[in-house]
Amino acid sequence: MRRGRIDPVSLALRAVTYLAAAAAMAAGLGMVGFILFKGIPRITPSLFAWRYTSENVSMTPAMVNTVMMTAMALLIAVPLGALAAVYLAEYARRGSRVVRIIRMASETLAGIPSIVYGLFGFLFFVVALKWGLSMLAGAFTLSIMILPLIMRTAEEALLAVPDMYREGSFALGAGRVRTVFRVALPAAAPGILAGVILAIGRVVGESAALILTAGTAARATGSLMKSGRTMAVHMYNLSSEGMHIDQTYATAVVLIALVAAINALSSWAARKAERAMTGGGGG
Amino acid sequence: MSGQSGTNADLALGVRARSAVETAMRIVFLIAACVCVLCVGLICAFLLANGLPAIAEIGPLKFLLGLSWKPGRNLYGTAPMIVGSLFVTAGAVVVGVPIGVLTAAYMARFCGKRLYRLVSPVISLMAGIPSVVYGFFGMVAIVPAARAWFGAGKSVLTASILLGIMILPTVIRVSEAAIRAVPDSYYEGAVALGASHERGVFFCALPAAKSGVMAAIVLGIGRAIGETMAVIMVAGNQAVVPSGILSGVRTLTANIVLEMGYAADLHREALIGCAVVLFVFILLINLLLSAVKGKGART
Numbered sequence: 262m263r264r265g266r267i268d269p270v271s272l273a274l275r276a277v278t279y280l281a282a283a284a285a286m287a288a289g290l291g292m293v294g295f296i297l298f299k300g301i302p303r304i305t306p307s308l309f310a311w312r313y314t315s316e317n318v319s320m321t322p323a324m325v326n327t328v329m330m331t332a333m334a335l336l337i338a339v340p341l342g343a344l345a346a347v348y349l350a351e352y353a354r355r356g357s358r359v360v361r362i363i364r365m366a367s368e369t370l371a372g373i374p375s376i377v378y379g380l381f382g383f384l385f386f387v388v389a390l391k392w393g394l395s396m397l398a399g400a401f402t403l404s405i406m407i408l409p410l411i412m413r414t415a416e417e418a419l420l421a422v423p424d425m426y427r428e429g430s431f432a433l434g435a436g437r438v439r440t441v442f443r444v445a446l447p448a449a450a451p452g453i454l455a456g457v458i459l460a461i462g463r464v465v466g467e468s469a470a471l472i473l474t475a476g477t478a479a480r481a482t483g484s485l486m487k488s489g490r491t492m493a494v495h496m497y498n499l500s501s502e503g504m505h506i507d508q509t510y511a512t513a514v515v516l517i518a519l520v521a522a523i524n525a526l527s528s529w530a531a532r533k534a535e536r537a538m539t540g541g542g543g544g
Numbered sequence: 545m546s547g548q549s550g551t552n553a554d555l556a557l558g559v560r561a562r563s564a565v566e567t568a569m570r571i572v573f574l575i576a577a578c579v580c581v582l583c584v585g586l587i588c589a590f591l592l593a594n595g596l597p598a599i600a601e602i603g604p605l606k607f608l609l610g611l612s613w614k615p616g617r618n619l620y621g622t623a624p625m626i627v628g629s630l631f632v633t634a635g636a637v638v639v640g641v642p643i644g645v646l647t648a649a650y651m652a653r654f655c656g657k658r659l660y661r662l663v664s665p666v667i668s669l670m671a672g673i674p675s676v677v678y679g680f681f682g683m684v685a686i687v688p689a690a691r692a693w694f695g696a697g698k699s700v701l702t703a704s705i706l707l708g709i710m711i712l713p714t715v716i717r718v719s720e721a722a723i724r725a726v727p728d729s730y731y732e733g734a735v736a737l738g739a740s741h742e743r744g745v746f747f748c749a750l751p752a753a754k755s756g757v758m759a760a761i762v763l764g765i766g767r768a769i770g771e772t773m774a775v776i777m778v779a780g781n782q783a784v785v786p787s788g789i790l791s792g793v794r795t796l797t798a799n800i801v802l803e804m805g806y807a808a809d810l811h812r813e814a815l816i817g818c819a820v821v822l823f824v825f826i827l828l829i830n831l832l833l834s835a836v837k838g839k840g841a842r843t
Contacts, residue, residue: 285667289670380800494676500777
């Protein structure tokens with residue numbers, strides 16, 4: 262078709278498409294490039310000092326808090342999400358009323374903006390349960406936020422496990438529970454892992470929900486019941502104070518590097534999950 | 545079955561114990577699955593219980609249509625923020641949707657495999673970058689540029705551009721999947737009838753992917769209206785109805801984060817009322833999404 266004369270409509274469509282793709286690339290690469298270009302020269306050793314002071318605005322305590330926050334949120338959400346996915350994938354009848362309600366609820370949760378989670382966490386964990394602004398309140402709030410993500414990816418991973426695995430297990434005399442824990446869940450593990458990594462990305466990037474639940478204390482917290490800021494919150498505070506623009510650039514670089522690492526890990530896990538399924542199912 | 549009576553009894557005991565475990569675990573799984581229903585219930589209950597009394601006290605009409613938000617003088621009109629959220633979201637759609645859908649068409653039908661391996665990770669990276677980083681980029685790059693070109697810094701315009709960029713990955717990923725899901729035979733039929741590659745994609749494959757693309761747009765709208773931190777950093781946050789595209793604006797989300805820290809009593813409850821309004825918007829968007837998806841499933 263390209264051999265003949267090219268009609269103007271096709272030409273215009275192609276031009277517009279290429280322009281749009283170029284614009285999207287420019288926006289993404291431009292932003293990352295801009296921040297890396299400005300930020301990398303501004304990274305100094307004092308930014309990684311163990312103790313935070315208002316002079317060095319070290320991000321180490323925030324990093325420690327981020328790791329703690331992520332671990333806690335996963336500790337709550339992953340078992341819960343995986344067990345819920347087992348119910349949806351292995352036990353429930355398709356289209357029953359219970360399943361419809363559960364699915365509607367998890368879709369609603371997935372659409373709620375993080376600021377609403379933050380406000381709920383503030384009203385429920387911080388005020389009603391009297392936990393105060395604390396790491397624990399933040400972790401519980403975030404675990405609700407990532408629950409639908411983990412449920413969905415775990416359910417998809419379980420559904421991708423070929424039925425013959427289960428049939429083999431039943432044929433050997435295993436019960437349903439044993440089949441779930443010894444056969445279905447291990448086979449689905451790579452897929453579940455991919456979901457968990459996505460969830461880590463969300464926790465690391467979250468700020469609005471945490472400001473209202475975990476607060477913005479800059480020092481490292483020794484206790485779960487104390488306030489502490491994660492990397493993203495730390496960066497928001499630095500930029501809104503406006504006194505440490507250089508350090509904000511550097512912190513942004515570290516955050517972007519973190520996200521890039523998480524993305525690489527996640528696509529690796531997804532590839533592994535795909536291979537596990539096709540390799541196992543196809544023989 | 546014809547074993548000794550002892551082994552039979554053992555077997556029966558084992559089966560009974562096992563079935564007790566089976567039943568118990570089944571209930572455990574069901575409870576885990578119901579946690580998300582419980583969470584939705586709790587979120588609704590806490591927002592409504594804390595927000596509705598304040599709305600009633602202020603007066604629903606005054607709350608929704610009042611033009612001035614001055615907590616110091618007990619004026620709680622949220623119209624500026626509602627209009628602000630809608631303006632900024634509309635702006636994000638204008639900026640992000642055409643670029644996003646066209647980029648999705650490019651990724652699904654125009655770009656070669658090797659180029660795809662370069663483009664796709666960039667989109668994933670954009671999806672993963674935290675909103676504070678977007679906001680900071682907007683603050684140090686987009687706002688100064690807007691000030692130089694249009695004479696106005698933080699405004700509806702800068703917020704729209706930034707949000708337009710932020711919804712790109714959502715719009716692109718979901719539309720791309722929708723365009724890829726269209727059977728190749730549609731495109732091939734068009735080309736066989738003499739259509740060019742571009743006409744085949746845009747007049748045949750893309751219309752067939754309409755419901756998926758609509759879902760992508762609705763998801764993008766949801767992301768834009770709920771975005772908080774990035775908007776705070778580029779929108780100016782004046783609690784007045786924006787007079788034009790170059791004036792500052794405050795969204796519902798921004799209002800909550802900016803004032804929640806020091807608000808008390810009716811002020812705090814009015815902020816929760818803002819979250820209720822936002823929640824209603826999100827529920828409407830979810831309804832729209834399932835309507836769009838349902839329509840796609842039927843055709």
